[in-house]
Amino acid sequence: MSRIENRARSAVAAGTFIALASLTAFACKDYTKELLEPENPGIVDNSAAGSPAAAAALRVGAIGRVKLLANCSSYECLWSQAGIMTDEFKNTDFQNTRQDVDQRTLTTDNGSIPYTSVTQARGFVITAIDAMKKYNPTAMADIAELYMLLGFVEMSLAEDFCNGIPLGSALNGQIVLGKPLTNAEVYAAALAHLDSALAITTGSSDAGVIFIRNAASIIKGRILVNLGQYSAAATAVGGVSSAFQYLWTSDPANNSDDNGIFGNIMLSHRMSAADSFDLVGGAKNVIKNALPFFSANDPRVPIKSGNDVNPKVQAEDGSTPHFVQLIWTRDDPLPVASGIDARLFEAEAQLQANNFAGMLATLNALRATPPKISNYQPTAMAALATVPATKDQAATLFFREKGFWTYGRGQRLGDLRRMIRQYGRTEDNVFPKGVYFKGGLYGSDVNFPVPDAEKVNPLFTGCLDRKA
Numbered sequence: 001m002s003r004i005e006n007r008a009r010s011a012v013a014a015g016t017f018i019a020l021a022s023l024t025a026f027a028c029k030d031y032t033k034e035l036l037e038p039e040n041p042g043i044v045d046n047s048a049a050g051s052p053a054a055a056a057a058l059r060v061g062a063i064g065r066v067k068l069l070a071n072c073s074s075y076e077c078l079w080s081q082a083g084i085m086t087d088e089f090k091n092t093d094f095q096n097t098r099q100d101v102d103q104r105t106l107t108t109d110n111g112s113i114p115y116t117s118v119t120q121a122r123g124f125v126i127t128a129i130d131a132m133k134k135y136n137p138t139a140m141a142d143i144a145e146l147y148m149l150l151g152f153v154e155m156s157l158a159e160d161f162c163n164g165i166p167l168g169s170a171l172n173g174q175i176v177l178g179k180p181l182t183n184a185e186v187y188a189a190a191l192a193h194l195d196s197a198l199a200i201t202t203g204s205s206d207a208g209v210i211f212i213r214n215a216a217s218i219i220k221g222r223i224l225v226n227l228g229q230y231s232a233a234a235t236a237v238g239g240v241s242s243a244f245q246y247l248w249t250s251d252p253a254n255n256s257d258d259n260g261i262f263g264n265i266m267l268s269h270r271m272s273a274a275d276s277f278d279l280v281g282g283a284k285n286v287i288k289n290a291l292p293f294f295s296a297n298d299p300r301v302p303i304k305s306g307n308d309v310n311p312k313v314q315a316e317d318g319s320t321p322h323f324v325q326l327i328w329t330r331d332d333p334l335p336v337a338s339g340i341d342a343r344l345f346e347a348e349a350q351l352q353a354n355n356f357a358g359m360l361a362t363l364n365a366l367r368a369t370p371p372k373i374s375n376y377q378p379t380a381m382a383a384l385a386t387v388p389a390t391k392d393q394a395a396t397l398f399f400r401e402k403g404f405w406t407y408g409r410g411q412r413l414g415d416l417r418r419m420i421r422q423y424g425r426t427e428d429n430v431f432p433k434g435v436y437f438k439g440g441l442y443g444s445d446v447n448f449p450v451p452d453a454e455k456v457n458p459l460f461t462g463c464l465d466r467k468a
Contacts, residue, residue, distance in 0.1 A: 159414030
């Protein structure tokens with residue numbers, strides 16, 4: 001089942017909020033410039049939110065906030081910044097803070113760390129859940145979707161940030177400060193919210209409810225994989241079609257809602273699609289561990305030089321060779337949960353069970369009949385011929401395949417961390433290493449630190465650790 005989910009269609013646009021005069025101020029803000037706002041902006045006057053229509057508006061607004069993880073035009077989305085930190089994208093502007101993300105030499109005062117927008121999105125979802133349960137309690141698909149997105153935001157924090165993430169809340173005038181939690185504890189919180197979503201949808205034959213159930217099953221599977229529960233992840237997604245897609249759409253009339261990957265590459269030119277080598281002093285510089293996303297000519301990740309597209313695209317810094325991805329255009333939707341993910345969870349469960357032939361068969365089935373990635377249809381690929389002889393070889397093959405299937409979809413950083421945490425590899429054998437093309441060497445960071453902005457919370461003093 002592949003469809004653009006209308007439930008997730010909304011941009012954070014003025015029309016979204018006009019139903020509530022007291023909320024129209026939200027629609028006029030630049031959501032990328034809210035670092036001084038409370039982390040969990042969940043205190044809403046009951047007179048503004050005390051009706052079914054108001055609750056529905058809060059729900060739509062919350063979904064729009066969550067979409068900022070990926071669709072933020074040319075600003076610092078979590079998906080694009082996490083991709084820059086890995087081997088998916090490369091920094092092509094002149095800002096030191098963004099270069100530090102690419103080079104993996106991050107400090108806690110880095111203003112390009114996409115943290116506040118993510119934690120604020122979580123606060124809006126919590127508020128929307130409370131309002132929907134009070135005023136629209138029979139809207140099962142809508143409430144389940146909000147629980148799913150709450151878990152998705154929490155999972156995203158755990159995948160991309162250090163151990164030590166606070167999960168506070170502000171609801172009905174009650175502010176609850178969060179203490180620093182380990183990534184495992186944040187995953188556990190996310191899993192509980194996915195279970196809530198699935199509990200709401202169980203037993204329903206309504207098509208909209210079933211659609212959310214499938215999306216929630218995939219996101220639950222992703223959390224379980226992060227927790228090392230591979231067999232349970234495969235079981236969770238067993239009933240989901242390979243063609244399924246839960247998509248975040250964009251609003252063609254709202255430039256701030258542009259596809260974030262497209263915006264950063266094609267509009268602001270602040271990042272480029274990356275490869276396994278670059279140029280340093282005019283000479284080829286091989287980047288250890290990086291996948292050849294450009295030079296592989298893989299049909300799952302079509303990339304061209306900025307000189308070969310019309311109009312030509314040059315890097316914002318005026319000097320870095322610029323490469324553009326061709327999966328998404330300006331208003332193409334981004335897959336949040338895909339049947340491709342489901343099959344990859346099953347393949348990894350086979351890997352973990354030492355069933356390398358089964359893993360290869362699952363991967364080859366995807367290659368033979370590739371599902372769509374958003375609106376883009378990859379062509380069929382030749383089968384992988386050789387069954388890996390060892391678990392290490394199988395893991396290398398699996399994560400290469402997964403890297404191409406999930407390119408630009410916010411999963412690569414979490415997977416590289418898992419290669420260290422779950423597969424026993426070291427940082428220097430997983431992340432890009434060697435000479436950095438703008439000077440110096442790649443650093444050793446494997447996640448984003450929780451930034452200094454969180455220190456207004458007296459329970460937080462910094463990351464517990466920066467381990468994978």
